[in-house]
Amino acid sequence: MFDALQDRLGGILDRLTRRGALTEGDVAEAMREVRRALLEADVALEVARSFVDKVKERAVGVEVVKSVTPGQMVVKIVHDELVAMLGSDAQGISLAAAAPVPILMVGLQGSGKTTSTAKIAKRLTTREKRKVLMASLDTRRPAAMEQLATLGKQTEVATLPIVAGQTAVQIAKRAMEAGRLGGYDVVLLDTAGRTTLDDALMAEVVEVKKAVNPHEVLLVADALTGQDAVTTARAFDAALGITGLVLTRLDGDGRGGAALSMRAVTGKPIKLVGVGERFDQVDEFDPRRVANRILG
Ligand code: GDP
Secondary structure, three states, rough: OOOHHHHHHHHHHHHHOOOOOOHHHHHHHHHHHHHHHHHHOOOHHHHHHHHHHHHHHHOOHHHHHOOOOOOHHHHHHHHHHHHHHHHOOOOOOOOOOOOOOOOEEOOOOOOOOHHHHHHHHHHHHHHOOEEEEEEEEOOOOOOHHHHHHHHHHOOOOOEEOOOOOOOOOHHHHHHHHHHHOOOOOOOEEOOOOOOOOHHHHHHHHHHHHHHHHHEEEEEEEHHHHEEEEEEHHHHHHHHHHOEEEEEEOOOOOOOOHHHOOOOHHOOOOEEEEEEEOOOOOOOOOOOOHHHHHHHH
């Protein structure tokens, strides 16, 4: 991910730093190229536009044009603004609520939601020594429930016993009750996904949210789907008020636009990223590290 963007931005900024003096025109021209590079990397239009405007606003100031190393100053501004666009500081999952802390996992089918649920459960149990219970609310796809049960065995994390015929809300309430009785710290609720956004899916998840009042609503989105991931994020955030994002398949060779746009479009932090299929292949999203990688 980000390789093509890294090449493009590297080239543009290199040319800028090799020049001695910079005029406002030089900066404006470079920013047009940066904007084009971002759009080609699938960054949402409004995000690319606002990014370039912010960099330009700071870069055409006297400090840069009069500086002895103007190109390097522009590079620093681009770096700072990239970090700001990505959300500044790494933010993990919050567990600052009364136990059992309900966490709702939402997203489209195939986004990596169930895998991410298991990855988070494993991370919380091994790293933070929390007692975690997972429950699948996908009443229409028994295979999804079985999948979570299998992942639970593989990760050695408890899953709520499957009871046929219950609604998603009933299962969610049963999971919270089991969480209370069993002394669990966290209850991860893996909601049903659909292949496309639809009202019935959203209505069901909204009902579940009302029933359990989750501390975190994490949207799992596939970074390889580019602009579609951004559209999905907007829709889920509008309906549910998500608290953060889990971006999967950052190990793939997508252009990276979704990863770069998500925070700016939703205003919600990317909390974790999936970087492979294994349970341990999940990292905190660190805006500085990503910006460093993109700018080389
Ligand atoms: P769900 O339908 O949203 O629950 O999706 P699943 O969790 O079943 O994941 C679909 C596929 O994506 C599975 O084969 C996962 O192993 C794979 N997957 C999930 N996250 C990642 C990731 O971060 N990187 C890679 N390479 N594959 C992933």
